[in-house]
Amino acid sequence: MMNQPNRMNGCGPSMMPQMPGAHCANGSQMNQRELFDWIAMLGFCSFDMLLYMDTHPNDQEALDYFNQCTELYNAAKKSYEERFGQVNAFSSGPLSAWNWNAEPMPWEGGR
Amino acid sequence: MWSYEKRLEYPVNITTPNAKLASYIISQYGGPDGELSASTRYLSQRFSAYNARVAGLLTDIGTEELAHFEMIGAIVRQLTKGLSAQELEAAGFAPYYIDHTAGIWPQAAGGIPFNACEFQSSGDAIADLVEDLAAEQKARKTYDNILRLVTDHDVADPIRFLREHEIVHFQRFGEANREDCSKIPKVRKKPTNPAPLEDTANLQSQTASGIARSAGFLYHQFFNPYRVRLRWGKTDTPM
Numbered sequence: 001m002m003n004q005p006n007r008m009n010g011c012g013p014s015m016m017p018q019m020p021g022a023h024c025a026n027g028s029q030m031n032q033r034e035l036f037d038w039i040a041m042l043g044f045c046s047f048d049m050l051l052y053m054d055t056h057p058n059d060q061e062a063l064d065y066f067n068q069c070t071e072l073y074n075a076a077k078k079s080y081e082e083r084f085g086q087v088n089a090f091s092s093g094p095l096s097a098w099n100w101n102a103e104p105m106p107w108e109g110g111r
Numbered sequence: 112m113w114s115y116e117k118r119l120e121y122p123v124n125i126t127t128p129n130a131k132l133a134s135y136i137i138s139q140y141g142g143p144d145g146e147l148s149a150s151t152r153y154l155s156q157r158f159s160a161y162n163a164r165v166a167g168l169l170t171d172i173g174t175e176e177l178a179h180f181e182m183i184g185a186i187v188r189q190l191t192k193g194l195s196a197q198e199l200e201a202a203g204f205a206p207y208y209i210d211h212t213a214g215i216w217p218q219a220a221g222g223i224p225f226n227a228c229e230f231q232s233s234g235d236a237i238a239d240l241v242e243d244l245a246a247e248q249k250a251r252k253t254y255d256n257i258l259r260l261v262t263d264h265d266v267a268d269p270i271r272f273l274r275e276h277e278i279v280h281f282q283r284f285g286e287a288n289r290e291d292c293s294k295i296p297k298v299r300k301k302p303t304n305p306a307p308l309e310d311t312a313n314l315q316s317q318t319a320s321g322i323a324r325s326a327g328f329l330y331h332q333f334f335n336p337y338r339v340r341l342r343w344g345k346t347d348t349p350m
Binding site for chain 2: 037040044051086
C-alpha cells in the first residue's frame with residue numbers, strides 16, 4: 001500500500017482512493033452504501049489502470065499499482081457479495097436464494 | 112463475451128427531473144458523437160486491428176464506452192421519470208414523448224435516430240485510430256456544450272466524469288497509434304496500412320499456374336505501387 005508509483009502525472013500515493021472512514025481494507029466494517037461506493041472507486045481505479053497498461057505493458061511500477069487496485073477491487077466485491085447481494089451474477093455463491101433480478105437496477109437507486 | 116456488473120461506473124443520483132436537459136443529454140446516448148457510436152465504432156474496428164495490443168485496447172475502451180452508454184441512459188431516465196405529459200410538453204419534450212413516452216431510445220438532440228453512418232470501420236489501421244482520436248475530441252466537445260447548459264450539480268457531476276474519460280481515451284489512442292505505426296510495414300520509410308499488401312500477397316499465392324505466379328512476382332518486384340519486395344513462396348504479409 002505504501003509503494004505506489006508516483007510517475008503518472010504526478011499522481012502518487014494520493015491517487016489510491018481513500019477508504020471512507022477508518023475501516024479495514026476488505027470493507028467488512030462499512031455499511032452497504034459505503035461499501036458500494038468503495039467498489040465504484042476501486043473499479044474506476046482498476047479500469048483506468050487497465051487502459052494505461054494496454055499502452056504501457058513494460059511499466060513495472062504501474063503494473064504493481066494495477067495489481068494493488070484489482071486486489072482491493074476483488075476483495076471489496078467479494079465482501080459486498082457475502083453480506084449484501086450479487087454484483088456479478090457468477091462471482092458469488094453458492095446462493096441460498098435468487099435475488100439477482102429482484103433488487104432494483106442501478107439507475108433506480110439500486111445498490 | 113461480456114459479463115454484467117450490476118452497478119454504474121460512476122453513481123447517478125438525480126433528485127430534480129428536468130426534461131429539457133434530458134432532451135439535450137440524450138444526444139450522448141444515440142447522437143453522432145455519443146457513447147453508443149463510440150462503443151460500436153471501437154468494438155467493430157478491433158476485428159481488423161493489425162496489432163494485437165491495439166485490438167485489445169479497442170476492446171477495453173469499447174467496453175468502458177458501454178458502461179458510459181449505461182450512465183447516459185440512467186441520467187436521461189432519472190431526468191424524465193415521473194413527469195406528466197403536460198410537464199414534458201412544457202419542457203419541449205412532446206415530439207419525443209409522442210413516439211417513445213418516457214422510454215430511452217438512441218437519438219441525437221435534434222431527433223435524428225442513431226445511425227452507423229456516424230462512424231467508420233475502415234479496415235485501415237491508421238485511418239481507424241486517427242478517427243478514434245477525433246471521436247474522443249468530438250465527444251468531449253459535446254460534454255463541454257452540455258456542461259455550459261447544466262446548473263444542477265447532480266447532473267453536472269457524472270457528466271464531468273464522462274468528459275474526463277474522453278480525454279483519457281484520447282491519450283490512450285494516441286499511444287496506440289504510435290504503437291501501431293511502429294509495427295506495421297514501412298514503405299518509403301513511412302508506416303503504410305498492410306491491408307492492400309495482404310491482398311496482393313494472397314493474389315500471388317492463390318494463382319494456380321507457375322507462369323502466372325512468376326508474372327505476379329515480377330509485377331510485385333517492379334510495378335507495385337508500394338515497392339515492397341516479395342520472396343518466392345512467401346504468402347504472409349511482407350514485413
